[in-house]
Amino acid sequence: MANPSIRISLALDAGIPTPPEKGALVFNALDDADYSILGSPICLQWFKPTCDRLDALGFETAQSTSTKSSFALVEIARSKPQTLGLIAQAYDALDIGGTLVVNGDKTYGIESHQKTLRKLFEIDGVASKAHGKVFWLTKNTRPDILDQWLQGMAPVEIEQGFQTQAGVFSAGHVDKGSMLLLDNLTNRIGGRCADLGAGWGYLSRAILERSEKITSLDLIEADFNALNCARLNVTDQRAHFHWDDATQFAGKGYDFIIMNPPFHQTRKAEPDIGKAFIAKASTMLAPKGQLWMVANRQLAYEETLDAHFGQVTPVTETTQFKVINASRPKKPTHRR
Template sequence: MSPRLNLALQSGLSVSQPLIVFGPTPATDLSSLPAETQVVQPLKPFHDHFAEQGFAVVPKVQGPCRDAIVILPRAKALARSLVQQACTCATGVIVIDGAKTEGVDSLLKDIRKRVAVEGPISKAHGKIFWFQSDPTAFADWAAPEHQTADGFQTAPGVFSADGVDPGSALLLAALPDKLGARVADLGAGWGYLSAGLLKSSGLETLHLVEADHTALSCARSNVVDPRAQFHWADAVTWQAPEPLDTVVMNPPFHTSRSAEPALGQSFIAAAAKNLTRNGTLWMVANRHLPYEAMLTDTFTHVQKAIGDNRFKVFHASRPRR
């Protein structure tokens, strides 16, 4: 458990089964909780991490519970949605555990306006507090049944939930008319790029590979075409059923607040391993991210196709074997 949760339990907090934990990450130590604890985690790598530990892991909450623990995400709309879901499922105590950088102080202030709060306890640059579940108090925090942005269905917490990412728009505008018969969108998100890729001449199969189950569910609504195949998977480890002609991607570059170029580099390696000998990669990245060396090491031909003051689009071909 987190040091805050351990301290809270030592200070009088008690949680009982059936218990649901919303949104833990691999940095969250749940080893002291029983295996029957339900873990709600839509991100495939994190989902698999807790499944390997023996927990009952689901991408979406299932069933009622006695108590619930919410590990606070960065996105405010998602945090509120998780609080509402926890209150809907639980009849007992709701525990909120979060870092200051994830908005725990602001959320605590908002929750105190609605219910009586116990704690809070401050430790390790964050806070933990708890309150008695009250579904009616947070009914207005429920995520909208259909959230749309620029005509596409999105959801709280997914990448670019409020509209089309400008980097993706730049990439789509740079693509040629023909991409080949077998194409993949690695890190497809809620499907903006894929919706455009389906207009490509001669395309027969389009693989949408996305680690976020919530985003992929949105993509299923946004990309309604028999040529589309949906994969809830980590793009870094996903293996295409057959070699691809083209990979298109706008890879993530952070899991925390700091840029992590290694993430994008892993996507480049994943694209190369799934392409044919003459396959091509089209990718967009923030201008400051250093992907040029990795692309040159991984592909025979690399060129910057287009760019602006925020993004750069690369076209690479013929992966080195």
């Protein structure tokens, strides 16, 4: 996959108007692009680990902005409604005569977005490289359809009264793996609890409804938008919300940790993220604390679980998922 900033420099070479030295806006900024070619932009990003990497590179990051600019770049997202919403936000953030740039890979649908925008605007230029494309246009009149695109990013109600939003994990339905975890979770859950990668709060709401013995529940989630949905879905006073990278979270002494860990951040499976969640959970638990997790059946987490827990019990398995209970977290010095 070509570095996305290569395409932006191609576009700059092809005559795209020069961005301002300060305050160009980058929507859904990526951490494998070099935005210093855009001066000192404001990078809008909602996924905490990506935000942290952009911060470390010295970029200003934000989750929303009221700043107007003469230059806005949208890095397209996997979700089509989310991308259209971002395009509408970027267009609205531009001064009249400003430049909107849309960049992305074919696998994320850049060509379909180009087709959609071509019907509404005059496209000023296009540059292609490897598996991706960048195109740009000038802001003038505002088509009404942008209101619909903005609306497409607002939380909507799905089954069981849950609110979710375009682009978050399992936005349209409750995840089957999470359902399996709930069906097989111990009734003894109580004390200080945490939900690692809590998403829009499905597991959290259910365990709070189920157990009065829970004294507090920390929902730790990297996706800012998913966590905002969780705030709508989980209104129990025992819930506390943390926009954080679970693998960096500082909390300790938990009695129970539940999780349906992420297994990819790109399109391919990346079991290392799940392994990092398991390792982190073992350090967050009290000595008698327990981890309850669900995972895709084909993901090999057993070795990591054995390295970090004294007892690992398979609870149930389906053709797709497995539920595991792990206890007796090992102290770091005793690990292999």
